[in-house]
Amino acid sequence: MARRRRDRSPSSIKLTQPDRSGPSEKTLLDLAQQQGLFDQARQREDALKGVTTKAHDASAEEAESLPPIVDRIMETILWTISLATLHFTLDVLVQNQYAHDISWPKITSRTGQAFLVFGFLMYTLHGHSSNPTILPGLPSRYQAHLRQAIFFLIYARQRSSRPHVGHVPYGPIINQCYLPGRVALTFDDGPSALTPHVLDLLDQYHARATFFVNGDNFARGHIDDPATLWPDIVRRMHSAGHQIGSHTWSHADLSLVDSEERYWQMTRLEKALINILGFYPSYLRPPFASCDWSCQADMAELGYHVLNFDVDTKDYENDSPAAVRTSIDRFASAISGAPASSSYIVLSHDVYGQTTDTLLAFMLEMIDKEGFMAVTVGECLGDPVQNWYRMP
Numbered sequence: 339m340a341r342r343r344r345d346r347s348p349s350s351i352k353l354t355q356p357d358r359s360g361p362s363e364k365t366l367l368d369l370a371q372q373q374g375l376f377d378q379a380r381q382r383e384d385a386l387k388g389v390t391t392k393a394h395d396a397s398a399e400e401a402e403s404l405p406p407i408v409d410r411i412m413e414t415i416l417w418t419i420s421l422a423t424l425h426f427t428l429d430v431l432v433q434n435q436y437a438h439d440i441s442w443p444k445i446t447s448r449t450g451q452a453f454l455v456f457g458f459l460m461y462t463l464h465g466h467s468s469n470p471t472i473l474p475g476l477p478s479r480y481q482a483h484l485r486q487a488i489f490f491l492i493y494a495r496q497r498s499s500r501p502h503v504g505h506v507p508y509g510p511i512i513n514q515c516y517l518p519g520r521v522a523l524t525f526d527d528g529p530s531a532l533t534p535h536v537l538d539l540l541d542q543y544h545a546r547a548t549f550f551v552n553g554d555n556f557a558r559g560h561i562d563d564p565a566t567l568w569p570d571i572v573r574r575m576h577s578a579g580h581q582i583g584s585h586t587w588s589h590a591d592l593s594l595v596d597s598e599e600r601y602w603q604m605t606r607l608e609k610a611l612i613n614i615l616g617f618y619p620s621y622l623r624p625p626f627a628s629c630d631w632s633c634q635a636d637m638a639e640l641g642y643h644v645l646n647f648d649v650d651t652k653d654y655e656n657d658s659p660a661a662v663r664t665s666i667d668r669f670a671s672a673i674s675g676a677p678a679s680s681s682y683i684v685l686s687h688d689v690y691g692q693t694t695d696t697l698l699a700f701m702l703e704m705i706d707k708e709g710f711m712a713v714t715v716g717e718c719l720g721d722p723v724q725n726w727y728r729m730p
């Protein structure tokens with residue numbers, strides 16, 4: 339039960355005045371004064387100081403302040419160790435949160451790199467009495483501002499990733515549509531000689547789909563080589579309203595390669611698609627549906643949505659007239675929900691004859707019959723078309 343403070347009116351409470359009378363007897367300070375202890379201490383201090391200044395004039399000054407260069411190195415080491423430790427701690431926390439396994443060698447090597455970068459920045463840019471001038475000729479009152487500006491520019495350069503627009507996350511794996519009533523058919527590994535047939539069928543059903551293309555897969559030549567069929571097929575995909583996404587240059591497993599290779603796999607295909615279309619995609623289907631935490635971090639940096647799927651037709655295992663029935667059944671049993679409350683992202687490939695002849699026709703027929711709409715992945719995520727691509 340709460341105390342009812344209002345029962346007593348403020349005027350009924352008696353306030354006692356603070357006691358300011360002070361000690362009535364002698365204090366320790368008074369006793370010390372009486373015995374001359376303070377004077378004795380002062381005399382001893384003066385005597386000591388006199389001896390030091392007379393005998394070791396030079397060394398006393400040295401002991402008081404370190405030479406500027408030593409001071410600078412010590413301060414750099416202190417800051418660098420602090421920041422590298424912070425880097426290490428955050429790295430472990432992030433890996434613990436998102437990684438499948440914590441890789442200590444990778445954490446250690448990243449901490450080493452961070453140590454070198456912090457060390458360099460601290461040594462060159464942190465204000466020190468040994469280097470008050472960073473740009474000779476500039477008035478000294480601007481030197482500190484210049485130093486801050488350089489630090490900020492280097493930091494900003496380090497952090498500059500491609501802009502993230504819209505509500506669809508960049509980096510983490512997405513495997514479901516956001517909007518109900520949609521089926522996003524996706525075709526990986528193309529374009530191939532079978533792709534035009536897929537495009538014909540999609541036209542016939544007024545359906546939209548997404549093609550996650552490779553730059554050079556199955557040794558069929560570079561996607562942007564004008565001597566091949568591919569540039570025209572890619573342009574046709576785009577002009578028919580389908581979405582084009584990246585499936586890497588040569589179908590690399592992005593969890594098994596390092597950041598440098600990932601960067602190359604993505605940007606090599608970007609260049610080729612720029613040659614064909616003038617722009618490049620912001621959606622990725624990772625080959626083998628494989629993109630670990632480190633790959634996801636790189637894709638966030640490169641500005642990619644990482645799109646997996648929730649329906650796998652396994653058409654790559656069933657490319658024969660007898661076996662394709664398995665893929666058809668897998669699709670039919672997966673599309674089981676009502677359009678008002680369910681939606682699907684479906685994996686298939688425009689490189690298998692059974693997919694492009696039999697499976698696709700079945701899928702389009704069933705999507706129509708069940709009352710779903712066949713749309714691109716961007717559409718099923720509610721992402722406007724201008725966010726699907728980036729200009730070079």
Ligand SMILES: [Zn+2]
Binds near residue numbers: 526585
């Ligand atoms: Zn693939």
